[in-house]
Amino acid sequence: MTGILLDGxxxxxxxxxxxxxxxxxxxxxxxxxxxxxxxxxxxGLVAALLLQNRWPAVLACTVGILFAGFMALLLDQxxxxxxxxxxxxxxxxxxxxxxxxxxxxxxxxxxxxxxxLALTLQLGSPYVRIxxxxxxxxSLAVAGLAVAAFLVLLAFLKGTFLGKAIRCIxxxxxxxxxxxxxxxxxxxxxxxxxxxxxxxxxxxQGFFSYLGPEMGTEFTILALIVAVVGGVRSLTGxxxxxxxxxxxxxxxSYAVGTYATWIVLLAVAASTLxxxxxxxxxxxx
Amino acid sequence: xxxxxxxxxxxxxTAVVREVDLEVPGREATAVLGPNGAGKxxxxxxxAGLIRPQRGVVIFDGSPIHGLPPHEISRxxxxxxxxxxxxxxxxTVLENLELGAYSSPEGLRxxxxxxxxxxxRLAERRGQRAGTLSGGEQQMxxxxxxxxSQPKLILLDEPSTxxxxxxxxxxxRQLEVLQREGVTxxxxxxxxxxxLGLCRRVYVLRDGRVVFRGAASDLWGKSELRQAxxxxxxxxxxxxxxxxx
Numbered sequence: 001m002t003g004i005l006l007d008g009x010x011x012x013x014x015x016x017x018x019x020x021x022x023x024x025x026x027x028x029x030x031x032x033x034x035x036x037x038x039x040x041x042x043x044g045l046v047a048a049l050l051l052q053n054r055w056p057a058v059l060a061c062t063v064g065i066l067f068a069g070f071m072a073l074l075l076d077q078x079x080x081x082x083x084x085x086x087x088x089x090x091x092x093x094x095x096x097x098x099x100x101x102x103x104x105x106x107x108x109x110x111x112x113x114x115x116x117l118a119l120t121l122q123l124g125s126p127y128v129r130i131x132x133x134x135x136x137x138x139s140l141a142v143a144g145l146a147v148a149a150f151l152v153l154l155a156f157l158k159g160t161f162l163g164k165a166i167r168c169i170x171x172x173x174x175x176x177x178x179x180x181x182x183x184x185x186x187x188x189x190x191x192x193x194x195x196x197x198x199x200x201x202x203x204x205q206g207f208f209s210y211l212g213p214e215m216g217t218e219f220t221i222l223a224l225i226v227a228v229v230g231g232v233r234s235l236t237g238x239x240x241x242x243x244x245x246x247x248x249x250x251x252x253s254y255a256v257g258t259y260a261t262w263i264v265l266l267a268v269a270a271s272t273l274x275x276x277x278x279x280x281x282x283x284x285x
Numbered sequence: 286x287x288x289x290x291x292x293x294x295x296x297x298x299t300a301v302v303r304e305v306d307l308e309v310p311g312r313e314a315t316a317v318l319g320p321n322g323a324g325k326x327x328x329x330x331x332x333a334g335l336i337r338p339q340r341g342v343v344i345f346d347g348s349p350i351h352g353l354p355p356h357e358i359s360r361x362x363x364x365x366x367x368x369x370x371x372x373x374x375x376x377t378v379l380e381n382l383e384l385g386a387y388s389s390p391e392g393l394r395x396x397x398x399x400x401x402x403x404x405x406r407l408a409e410r411r412g413q414r415a416g417t418l419s420g421g422e423q424q425m426x427x428x429x430x431x432x433x434s435q436p437k438l439i440l441l442d443e444p445s446t447x448x449x450x451x452x453x454x455x456x457x458r459q460l461e462v463l464q465r466e467g468v469t470x471x472x473x474x475x476x477x478x479x480x481l482g483l484c485r486r487v488y489v490l491r492d493g494r495v496v497f498r499g500a501a502s503d504l505w506g507k508s509e510l511r512q513a514x515x516x517x518x519x520x521x522x523x524x525x526x527x528x529x530x
Contacts, residue, residue, distance in 0.1 A: 161390060168373045168384050175371035177335065177355040178364065180388030180434060184354075 002133050004254050005247060010139040012246020013146035014208070016239050017201035018219055019226035020153070021072075021194030023238045026227065027170035028187050031083050031095030035075065037219030038106035039195050043068025044202030044211040045110060048119035057121065061206075064119075065199035072195025075102070076188050084184075103216060110213035117213055119206035138207040145207075149200050150239075153193075157235075166190055225269045245269075286311035286438055286469050287332070287363070292341035292351075294331035300339060301327040302493045309438065309486075314460070314470040316480040316501070319490035325473035326368065328490065329442050333365035334358040346437060360388045362437035368446045370427040374416030378407055381415050381426055385433030393433075400429045403459055421452040425459070438469040445476045453479055477504075 018040060025033045033039075047064025051057065079102060083095040123137040157163035165186050169176040176183055201219070205211040222245075230241030248268055252261040287309040295301035302324040309315045317325050331338045334355035343351040345363050359365070373381050382400060386393050401408035404425045410418065415426055424444055431439050444460070445453045457479050464470055464483065474480035481487065481501045489497035489504070497504065 161387065164380070164384060165387065168376065171373045171375055172371055174335065174367070174369075175373055176384075178333070178359060178367070178371055179384045179430070180356045180359040181384075182354070182356045 003135070004250050006133070006135060007139055008247030008250030009243060010143045010146075010246070011208070011250055012243035013150075014142055014201050014204040015222060015226055015246050016242035017146055017149060017197045017204065019223040019230070019238050019242055020235065021191075021198050022220075022223045022227045023230070023235065024166075024190050024194045028166065028190050029080065029084065029095075030088070030091050031080060032092065032099070032224075033075070033191075033194075034096060034099040034220055034224075035103040035106060035216075036099075036194070036198060036223055037221075038103050038110070038216035039068050039071045039075065040198035040202040040219050041110060041211065041213065041216040042071050042106065043195075043199030044119045044206060045114060045117055045213060047203060047206070048117050048211070049114075051119070052117075061121075061203045064203060065196055068199030068202065069192045069196040072191045072198070073188070075099075075195075076191045080191070084187075103220065107214065107216055110216070114213045119202070119211040120209070121203070121206040123207075141207045142204040145200055145204055149197060153197070162186065162189070225265060229269050229272045241272075286346060287471065288342075288344040289328075289332065290342040290344075292328070292331060292343065293339040294327055294336060294341075295339060296327075296336070300493065302331065302490075305341070305490075305493075305495055307488060307495070309469060309471050311437075311469050312464075312467050313486065314464045314472060314484040315486045315488070316484035317471065317473045317488045317490055318475075318477055318480060318504075319473075321475065323490040324493040325490055326442055327493075329365060329367070329440050329471075329473055333363065333440060335365070356388075359434065362435070363440065364431040364434055364436040364438070365440040366427045366431045366442060366444070368443040370423050372415040372423060372426060372430070375414060377412055377414055378418070378426055379411040381430050382407075382433050385430035388434055396433055396435065400432055403432075403462060404429050420447045421449070421456070424448060424456065428459075432463075432468075436468070438471065439463075441470060441472045443473055443475065445474065445479060457483055 018036070022033060022036050025031055025036075043064040045064075046067040047060045050060035050063055055063075079098045080095065083091050083098060086094055121138070121141075123141060125137060127134050128137055128140070129135070157167060165176065165181045168179070169181065169183055169186055173183055202211055205215070226238060226241045226245055229245065230237035230239070245265060245268065249261055249265060252264050256264070287307070289305055289307035292305040292307075293300045293303055305328060307317075317328065319325055327336070330336045332343055334350070334353055334357070338351045341351065342349060345358070345361060350358050350361065350363070373384065376384070382397060383393065386396060406422060407425055407429055410422065415423065418426060424446075428439070428441070428444065441460075444456055448456065453476060460470065460483055470483075472480055472484060481504060484501050487497070487499060487501045487504050488495050
């Protein structure tokens with residue numbers, strides 16, 4: 001049982017890596033990025049391709065993560081530009097349509113070009129024993145990756161002036177402009193950051209089991225569930241919701257199988273919203 | 286310091302502000318008066334770059350600024366304090382002030398001290414979240430945040446909005462201190478009396494056009510002028526008589 005919970009915790013961390021990007025881009029830009037999962041998958045696939053060409057694993061993964069960041073940048077500079085030119089609901093709606101279209105296109109491209117490509121990362125020994133508990137080394141690696149990524153993110157948000165700018169834009173875009181913050185520039189930077197974190201999540205998936213070309217939509221939906229449950233504007237809420245859903249996911253996969261797990265996950269999300277319509281934590285702490 | 290020539294501005298093709306000429310001399314306070322809906326806020330938003338002027342020229346400190354993005358205008362020393370204040374509600378008073386100095390973070394400590402001297406109440410509440418402050422305190426914070434960037438000119442849009450008369454008087458005393466210290470102020474106001482006490486030069490806006498320009502003293506004594514241009518009913522003379530909105 002402890003093993004399953006631990007697994008769930010690590011899955012939760014991975015989920016958080018994925019969801020933070022959706023929350024960031026929504027909070028800063030008012031755009032729901034439905035191609036976020038595909039951005040992650042693109043990074044994972046690049047890493048898998050490089051591994052096939054016998055690149056060293058660390059280098060291949062790093063390039064994969066950077067590629068996801070690059071994809072996000074490309075998305076920001078092309079499609080999202082159109083959305084940002086509009087305001088409010090119109091922007092949200094156009095963003096949804098554009099990114100949904102992109103997600104279909106990328107899904108098609110990936111499964112057509114690379115139907116059998118998959119990222120799997122294996123470490124020297126599959127299991128280690130820590131204090132009497134058997135732990136998968138893959139899980140440890142994911143936990144390490146995720147915690148490192150979050151520490152960097154936290155230090156960036158709290159410690160730098162740019163991080164403060166991100167926090168202030170989420171709260172009040174007009175206020176940020178008035179303070180001399182170049183909102184467009186910060187927004188671009190943030191979407192790249194989101195892409196990088198999504199890339200890390202894709203690599204993490206490779207450690208768990210495997211990452212395939214068709215997994216983009218699944219990633220996006222998971223990230224959306226977390227964002228909705230956690231409160232679309234709250235980073236702490238995203239984090240809590242990720243850990244919660246990760247554990248629910250792990251326990252259920254063990255008890256009832258993967259297919260039923262999805263149903264229960266969505267039910268958990270829906271009932272959380274019945275109790276707290278704004279999400280667990282509606283605003284930034 | 287600021288010169289506006291033949292400015293047209295509005296939303297989605299319709300002009301709210303038309304043919305506005307305006308001049309704001311340095312180290313002085315200038316007022317733009319007018320009834321609700323006269324276009325004061327639209328004019329200010331166009332000057333500050335939040336909306337792009339449809340036509341016309343805005344020259345600040347010797348160079349044209351119309352068409353520049355708002356952060357660029359703010360960095361050049363023209364800072365806009367909107368009636369909505371646009372604070373960061375979940376951040377503390379101190380964090381709000383720090384963000385005010387975003388474009389020029391050096392010398393932050395000494396500027397904080399200056400701002401806290403001017404608004405001692407903000408010093409008391411420095412750790413409190415901006416969203417939990419009272420209306421008057423939020424207005425002070427909005428002005429203080431603008432001052433943190435050491436602006437050359439500050440655009441104050443209806444600073445008395447939602448404030449009790451006693452607080453309006455206090456606020457205007459603080460604005461007087463600012464103005465004496467050499468900050469140029471352009472003020473939009475519905476509270477005619479309060480504004481006339483502070484400003485030397487006055488513009489009256491009605492239906493998007495300038496219908497009066499001149500010395501405050503010219504408008505001061507003429508209640509029929511004030512009635513005609515500002516819609517102020519006869520006998521409405523007290524500072525707190527008209528609630529802003």
